[in-house]
Amino acid sequence: MVNRFVQNILSLRLVHMLFVPNIPGSELGGTSDDVFAWEELPESVSIIGAGYIAVELAGVFTWIRSKN
Numbered sequence: 734m735v736n737r738f739v740q741n742i743l744s745l746r747l748v749h750m751l752f753v754p755n756i757p758g759s760e761l762g763g764t765s766d767d768v769f770a771w772e773e774l775p776e777s778v779s780i781i782g783a784g785y786i787a788v789e790l791a792g793v794f795t796w797i798r799s800k801n
Contacts (some may be wrong), residue, residue, distance in 0.1 A: 751765065757785040765786045765787070765790060774797065778794050780794075781789070
């Protein structure tokens, strides 16, 4: 029974869904997919998250000397 419970949790954690919460100011944010559509680099970037994509994008922005 415990193994089945752990499997359900793990399967839920492996699902990757991008979303922007419906809160004031959310129109100023975006997802990691939006980064690749930028035509200009912003002067500064805030990254919220600690997954591997967030860490990789932080490294890219640091490499191109954007404030993050």
